[in-house]
Amino acid sequence: MIEQEFRKIILDHQDRIYNTCLGFVKNPEDAKDLAQETFIEVYKKLDQFRGDAQLSTWIYRIAINKSLEFIRKGKRLKRAAVVQSLSEPGIDTGSQAFYHPGVTLENKERASILFKAIERLPENQQVAFTMHKVEGLSYEDVGKVMNKSISSVESLLHRAKANLKKHLKAFYETEKS
């Protein structure tokens, strides 16, 4: 691949991919590493890109897979270190709070709580919610990235919101009592 071509791909996508990774892993350093790993894979596999999907959709998929793999590895390590109770209610307040740099000051604390609640969602709901809310993709674009219909995305987001409400309610009840 010509260097200029690759440079253009990075410039066009670096913010979206970094923001996507940050939305999942909630740590700037890890997000940067994962975004870079994503572009390295793009560099290696661009010949295999068949053009069935848009380039950005393909790059998003790589970034999401890398981020989810990273989270799964982290969870495995955590599980090995501490045996957690399956019936543990509410949101985990033990880990460090994450403040997304794009959130307004007035929403900073609430968004941090919401990010914690998102962690408790099933993987596909987590992806749909993060891509829609944090990355700002339309239902249609989320569908393209997840290889799902618009109605499936709507249903996923509806279930995600219902689950989030449940987790947030439990969190506030525990916190205030």
Added chain:
Amino acid sequence: MKQKNLNPYEDEVELTLKSLDDVNRAGAPDDFLQEMMQKTSFISKPSGWEKWAKLSIAAMIALTIVNVVTLSSFGRENNDRSNQLQLIESQFFGISDLGSNESIISYE
């Protein structure tokens, strides 16, 4: 009469759910592109000439095998022909001196 909210935290839950509604995209760090270009400069990508080199080596091996097979069958054919000559000679002269150092005609 206004109905009392059954869940006192409902408003807070709603506000929290909407807290990401107007989020701005976080930009990649300033050194991102520079670091990326440095990292990818060390990756050797299989280029066209490597593929051709591999094909050439495979073709050379195939040609060598064909050569060996041809030469061995040619040697066998030669052997058969010399055996035939020996047979004809023995039928005509009653002897077979092919390969022998003895002279057939005596000049004495």
